[in-house]
Amino acid sequence: xxxxxxxxxxxxxxxxxxxxxxxxxxxxxxxxxxxxxxxxxxxxxxxxxxxxxxxxxxxxxxxxxxxxxxxxxxxxxxxxxxxxxxxxxxxxxxxxxxxxxxxxxxxxxxxxxxxxxxxxxxxxxxxxxxxxxxxxxxxxxxxxxxxxxxxxxxxxxxxxxxxxxxxxxxxxxxxxxxxxxxxxxxxxxxxxxxxxxxxxxxxxxxxxxxxxxxxxxxxxxxxxxxxxxxxxxxxxxxxxxxxxxxxxxxxxxxxxxxxxxxxxxxxxxxxxxxxxxxxxxxxxxxxxxxxxxxxxxxxxxxxxxxxxxxxxx
Amino acid sequence: xxxxxxxxxxxxxxxxxxxxxxxxxxxxxxxxxxxxxxxxxxxxxxxxxxxxxxxxxxxxxxxxxxxxxxxxxxxxxxxxxxxxxxxxxxxxxxxxxxxxxxxxxxxxxxxxxxxxxxxxxxxxxxxxxxxxxxxxxxxxxxxxxxxxxxxxxxxxxxxxxxxxxxxxxxxxxxxxxxxxxxxxxxxxxxxxxxxxxxxxxxxxxxxxxxxxxxxxxxxxxxxxxxxxxxxxxxxxxxxxxxxxxxxxxxxxxxxxxxxxxxxxxxxxxxxxxxxxxxxxxxxxxxxxxxxxxxxxxxxxxxxxxxxxxxxxxxxxxxxxxxxxxxxxxxxxxxxxxxxxxxxxxxxxxxxxxxxxxxxxxxxxxxxxxxxx
Numbered sequence: 153x154x155x156x157x158x159x160x161x162x163x164x165x166x167x168x169x170x171x172x173x174x175x176x177x178x179x180x181x182x183x184x185x186x187x188x189x190x191x192x193x194x195x196x197x198x199x200x201x202x203x204x205x206x207x208x209x210x211x212x213x214x215x216x217x218x219x220x221x222x223x224x225x226x227x228x229x230x231x232x233x234x235x236x237x238x239x240x241x242x243x244x245x246x247x248x249x250x251x252x253x254x255x256x257x258x259x260x261x262x263x264x265x266x267x268x269x270x271x272x273x274x275x276x277x278x279x280x281x282x283x284x285x286x287x288x289x290x291x292x293x294x295x296x297x298x299x300x301x302x303x304x305x306x307x308x309x310x311x312x313x314x315x316x317x318x319x320x321x322x323x324x325x326x327x328x329x330x331x332x333x334x335x336x337x338x339x340x341x342x343x344x345x346x347x348x349x350x351x352x353x354x355x356x357x358x359x360x361x362x363x364x365x366x367x368x369x370x371x372x373x374x375x376x377x378x379x380x381x382x383x384x385x386x387x388x389x390x391x392x393x394x395x396x397x398x399x400x401x402x403x404x405x406x407x408x409x410x411x412x413x414x415x416x417x418x419x420x421x422x423x424x425x426x427x428x429x430x431x432x433x434x435x436x437x438x439x440x441x442x443x444x445x446x447x448x449x450x451x452x453x454x455x456x457x458x459x460x461x462x463x464x465x
Numbered sequence: 466x467x468x469x470x471x472x473x474x475x476x477x478x479x480x481x482x483x484x485x486x487x488x489x490x491x492x493x494x495x496x497x498x499x500x501x502x503x504x505x506x507x508x509x510x511x512x513x514x515x516x517x518x519x520x521x522x523x524x525x526x527x528x529x530x531x532x533x534x535x536x537x538x539x540x541x542x543x544x545x546x547x548x549x550x551x552x553x554x555x556x557x558x559x560x561x562x563x564x565x566x567x568x569x570x571x572x573x574x575x576x577x578x579x580x581x582x583x584x585x586x587x588x589x590x591x592x593x594x595x596x597x598x599x600x601x602x603x604x605x606x607x608x609x610x611x612x613x614x615x616x617x618x619x620x621x622x623x624x625x626x627x628x629x630x631x632x633x634x635x636x637x638x639x640x641x642x643x644x645x646x647x648x649x650x651x652x653x654x655x656x657x658x659x660x661x662x663x664x665x666x667x668x669x670x671x672x673x674x675x676x677x678x679x680x681x682x683x684x685x686x687x688x689x690x691x692x693x694x695x696x697x698x699x700x701x702x703x704x705x706x707x708x709x710x711x712x713x714x715x716x717x718x719x720x721x722x723x724x725x726x727x728x729x730x731x732x733x734x735x736x737x738x739x740x741x742x743x744x745x746x747x748x749x750x751x752x753x754x755x756x757x758x759x760x761x762x763x764x765x766x767x768x769x770x771x772x773x774x775x776x777x778x779x780x781x782x783x784x785x786x787x788x789x790x791x792x793x794x795x796x797x798x799x800x801x802x803x804x805x806x807x808x809x810x811x812x813x814x815x816x817x818x819x820x821x822x823x824x825x826x827x828x829x830x831x832x833x834x835x836x837x
Binding site for chain 2: 165168172175179182313315316318319410411414415434437439440441450451453454455456457458459460461462463464465
């Protein structure tokens with residue numbers, strides 16, 4: 153009886169020891185997993201840590217001068233357009249902000265020498281925007297790589313304040329594999345940037361995209377959403393999304409027109425995708441804002457008037 | 466003893482393990498919401514399902530424009546009186562060129578009113594050597610539009626008065642003994658002038674009239690007035706060469722009356738001025754002419770307009786109604802270069818556009834020749 157009791161006691165001790173060890177191990181594993189999950193949101197935590205004070209300084213507008221400072225970076229801009237949009241969209245970009253980039257190229261599926269649009273070997277249409285971007289970047293790399301520091305992609309309904317873009321880029325290293333734009337935190341680890349709001353690649357980022365972007369395993373050559381696919385491709389090539397807000401944490405690249413951001417009129421998906429939490433109001437919009445999307449052609453002239461002509465005394 | 470110790474150790478271990486598990490679960494639940502969005506790959510992709518036609522630029526939808534021009538008692542009503550009136554129906558605009566965020570006033574009101582990032586906090590009042598009193602005609606049903614005037618540019622007025630048919634101490638509005646209605650607008654305007662003559666004559670140098678859909682850049686108004694004297698019998702605004710011998714100023718674009726002119730009106734105007742006309746700005750124009758108040762010119766040295774009758778985009782595009790070509794003293798120029806860099810006012814500005822103009826004019830700026 154006693155022997156059996158002793159054996160039983162011995163077994164329970166061993167058993168409890170095994171249980172304890174098992175529990176501790178699983179706790180360690182869970183802890184590691186949670187830690188890994190924490191690290192998956194570096195971008196969200198960056199934007200959330202910034203204290204956005206309602207600092208609406210009254211600023212005097214300077215009249216638009218066309219001089220360039222000697223040490224500001226040179227930027228090549230390319231506009232994704234189409235034959236049917238040359239006249240009623242791209243031409244207005246050309247008359248307004250398009251002329252403020254150091255070089256502006258208009259990419260379509262058909263060459264138009266009168267307008268100055270470069271025809272790429274792609275089919276027109278939303279399903280082929282990825283191919284258009286890939287081809288456009290390759291074309292730029294083959295012809296203009298050495299002449300410019302940064303490479304901006306925009307749509308024909310994007311409005312860009314080029315001087316503010318240059319100001320933003322002036323402290324950044326063009327040889328770093330990095331790109332900036334309106335940051336979405338979803339789908340890809342590290343996020344990606346919105347196509348419509350405009351995104352700007354460093355020289356190194358363009359080099360990697362153009363030289364290795366034709367790898368079909370790393371980069372989807374066509375189809376899907378252009379910004380997601382280019383973002384995935386860049387991510388796979390080691391290019392990261394840089395912090396794209398100003399020093400106070402206010403947004404610079406905008407996915408929608410100004411009023412939508414001012415009043416917070418957003419579609420549901422935006423509230424989940426935006427890395428900075430889909431804020432609204434001018435306190436969260438930079439005074440040095442760089443871009444807006446879904447801008448009607450006539451409004452580009454309006455923006456030009458208020459930014460480059462109206463002075464407040 | 467050994468047994469007791471073992472039991473004690475065992476129970477301690479259980480407690481420790483349980484507490485670790487509980488705390489981990491709590492942390493995991495707290496962290497859960499944002500992890501879902503990063504790792505969940507079944508979220509729908511953005512723009513495909515999203516109706517882009519609802520977004521657009523800063524300009525008015527055709528509905529807004531039509532409604533406002535239909536409601537406008539100033540220029541369009543007067544046009545109806547004197548000639549064949551061609552109303553500004555949507556057909557006469559190329560709809561694809563206008564757009565706008567179709568926000569209702571309710572949307573805007575809800576979003577703006579208790580917004581902690583309210584526009585109320587951050588602004589600087591312009592130079593106060595010249596005192597300007599702003600007065601706005603409104604009505605009990607239009608307070609929800611007038612609030613946006615109050616929240617935006619009117620903060621820069623030295624004095625601000627809202628006139629209505631009812632006194633509202635909360636807004637606040639001053640109630641005039643004139644009923645609402647398009648045909649009562651000139652009567653309301655004269656009544657407002659009389660009120661200001663009686664109560665505010667010595668409180669300002671200049672008296673600016675604006676509608677609740679007018680946007681005014683106060684700094685530029687003060688700059689313009691800095692070279693003028695409030696002792697002159699004069700008023701300034703967007704000049705029309707019609708109907709009145711010396712011309713008159715558009716009501717919607719806003720006009721600014723000198724102190725001397727207001728005093729003259731108070732002393733002599735009530736007897737001499739006809740109260741009954743339909744176009745408020747025409748009646749004021751006729752009245753001032755009788756009193757010897759000059760309808761002063763306000764274009765800049767390059768002939769560019771400062772006070773504007775329409776939304777800035779319409780001036781850029783130049784799709785004016787036909788009467789404008791005949792009435793406008795400066796031949797209805799168009800394009801951004803027809804508007805002065807020191808522009809003072811615009812008309813037909815929807816509430817959401819007022820906030821947009823605030824952002825563009827007072828916040829957004831262009832870095833010139835600067836690097837970090």
